Every structure is written in C-alpha cells, then in structure tokens.
Amino acid sequence: MLISSLSHEISVSYPSWFFKVIPALYQGKKTVTLEFQKGAALTPSGIALLEMVRREAETLGVALRGLPKLPEAFPIHHKDFSIAWCKGALDPSFMDRFVECQALSKRGPLHPDLEFDLRLLFSELSQNAMDHSTSERYLVLLSRKEVGVFDLGVGLLAKLQQKYPVQSDIQAIELSLKEGITTRRLRPGGYGLHHAVKLARRNMGYLYIASGTGQYRASFKDKKIARKTMRERFPGTIVYCALANALPNLRGKRS
Amino acid sequence: MSKSTENILIWKSLTPEEIMTRIGGEKLREKMSAALKLGKSITIDCENRPVASISFWDEGIAKLTIEGFSEAELWARVTFKNTLSRDIEVIRAMLKAKSKKRPPSRRSK
Numbered sequence: 001m002l003i004s005s006l007s008h009e010i011s012v013s014y015p016s017w018f019f020k021v022i023p024a025l026y027q028g029k030k031t032v033t034l035e036f037q038k039g040a041a042l043t044p045s046g047i048a049l050l051e052m053v054r055r056e057a058e059t060l061g062v063a064l065r066g067l068p069k070l071p072e073a074f075p076i077h078h079k080d081f082s083i084a085w086c087k088g089a090l091d092p093s094f095m096d097r098f099v100e101c102q103a104l105s106k107r108g109p110l111h112p113d114l115e116f117d118l119r120l121l122f123s124e125l126s127q128n129a130m131d132h133s134t135s136e137r138y139l140v141l142l143s144r145k146e147v148g149v150f151d152l153g154v155g156l157l158a159k160l161q162q163k164y165p166v167q168s169d170i171q172a173i174e175l176s177l178k179e180g181i182t183t184r185r186l187r188p189g190g191y192g193l194h195h196a197v198k199l200a201r202r203n204m205g206y207l208y209i210a211s212g213t214g215q216y217r218a219s220f221k222d223k224k225i226a227r228k229t230m231r232e233r234f235p236g237t238i239v240y241c242a243l244a245n246a247l248p249n250l251r252g253k254r255s
Numbered sequence: 256m257s258k259s260t261e262n263i264l265i266w267k268s269l270t271p272e273e274i275m276t277r278i279g280g281e282k283l284r285e286k287m288s289a290a291l292k293l294g295k296s297i298t299i300d301c302e303n304r305p306v307a308s309i310s311f312w313d314e315g316i317a318k319l320t321i322e323g324f325s326e327a328e329l330w331a332r333v334t335f336k337n338t339l340s341r342d343i344e345v346i347r348a349m350l351k352a353k354s355k356k357r358p359p360s361r362r363s364k
Contacts, residue, residue: 119307
C-alpha cells in the first residue's frame, strides 16, 4: 500500500499521511510504502510521528518502505529537541536532561518562565497519557517551542464515555478541555489539560489534539478553532502544544 | 492560634517523580492536614526549584479545601518560602477552582 504526502514539511501541522498510515498498519498489509515530497523538511514533531509509525509497524510485523532516516535509539537529546518513549511512571530526568542540553546549546539556557511552562505542560500531558491512555507506552517531544505527547491507546472517547454522555470524538476532545473533567472515578481531578490550554493561550501558541476520528486545532494568536472529523480512525491520542516563543533566551548566561 | 510551625522541604520530603504527580500531592496534603489540625502553621520550602505541576499542587494544597479548610485560612496559615512565583500562581488557580466547588462547611475538630 502506498501513502503519499505532498506537504513541504513532515510535522504535526500536516498530519494527513499519519492518519492514513496508522489504520493501514492494522489492515493486515505486509508492506506499507511512504512517499514524501522531495526536500520535505523533517521537524521534531515529524520525527515523533514517524517513530510512532515505525514502532507500531515493528510490533505488527509490517514492512515499512520510504521511511526517512530516524535515530536508532531513544531517548534522543538533540541540540534543538528531545524525544523519548515513556512507560509507566513519569520520568523527570528526561525533562531535566532536556533543560541541561538546552543550557549547553548555542542559544543558551532556557528563560525561567519558558522552562516553567515546558515543565508544566510536560508534567500534565504525560500524566494524562499515563493515567488515561491504557497504552503500554507513549512518546514525548520537547523543544523550546513545543511539547507533544503521542500514544496509541484507547483514545479520549472511550475513556470519557465511561463517565460522561459524549457521542463523538470531537465532542470528547472538547469535553476533555473543560475544567474538572476527569475519567478518575474515586478522586477529583481534571485540571491538568484545562490549565495547560490556558497556558498555551497566554503564550499565544496553538493547541492540537487528535483522537479517534477527531482533530481539533485552536490557534490562540488568530483566535480560531478548527475541528475536523476524519474518515479513518486513529487509535490513540495526540496532544501537542506549540508556544509562540515570545520569551527571550538567556544568551551568554551558560550554567 | 498556631502552636508552632511545621517546615516542609518539598524536594527533601518527596522524590522528583512524586513531585510531578498526584501521589506526591497526596503525601504533602496528609502532612499538611495533620499539622493544620494540630493548630500549626506551615512553611513550604521549594528551594527555588520549579515544581511546575498542576496535579501536585491541586492534590497537595487545593484539596485541603475539601477537608474543610477555607482558602483564606490556608493563605493565613501556610507560608511559601523559596517558591517560584509561577508555582504560587498555579496554587492560587487551583485554590480558586476548588473553592468554587467546596461543599458546605464541615470543619474537622
């Protein structure tokens, strides 16, 4: 099976190829071929998506062709970003190592406010994936401008339907953004994603969530929300926060 | 009237993994609740390190309002030392959110 992408960039911003590949892996195909536009820029979020595809194909015994070159082993701490597979408990050392690497990079240490925002988002989004996805593992992406958590779990709709009368994946995504919405039965919660969104809004970035057949993109700079229902079902959840990079770096102040 | 002050050093009392989660928050809340019920004041010291966890502060402090402590009382009896202003902001937000949902007063004696 051949899946093509004409986008100039391989990233979360142009994910349609990803939402075709994942269902294709489950359709019993022996080989799936990816075809990207020549010269398409591979971004950190693109690496995360490709790594999800690679790992799932490996698990299902599907041969993948046309995959751009990816790191052999994770976690990776590049000068611009860090990506790791996480299992079970949250790993604060991944976040700490990312901060250290950034401090040693040309751009210098993270501004304290930016570091705080990234830690907050990393903590809350990872915890949600860990608590709610029921997936064995999830992938986390960190850079100076973004935090993304990607899992192939049950998706938001299945989890929220356990407690709330929600009918569609888009409804589930929008419900999950409300304060106090949680799938926990015995304890209150439901503040992490809501406040993570408030944070992105304040930094004038955008928030992207995909789960099941639903895609949701809120651009806080343009004050626009776009919702889309896909034909194919994506068995998992992506929560991706892009910060607008408004904060200066601490140039010349290396630790 | 507070009889003494309970000092809690967050990074010495809990592991880094606990500090990111509700589990750590629950441990903090148990310590705080016990001290508050004894009439103590509390000083929380974060050693100028970011905690940056909504879940931790929500479970650790904001949930004390469900045990019967009002937001005003908590601010009066709990002092934050060496704590980033961003963490204080998260605590304020969580306390405000919980206070809106607080059931009618059922103060523990």
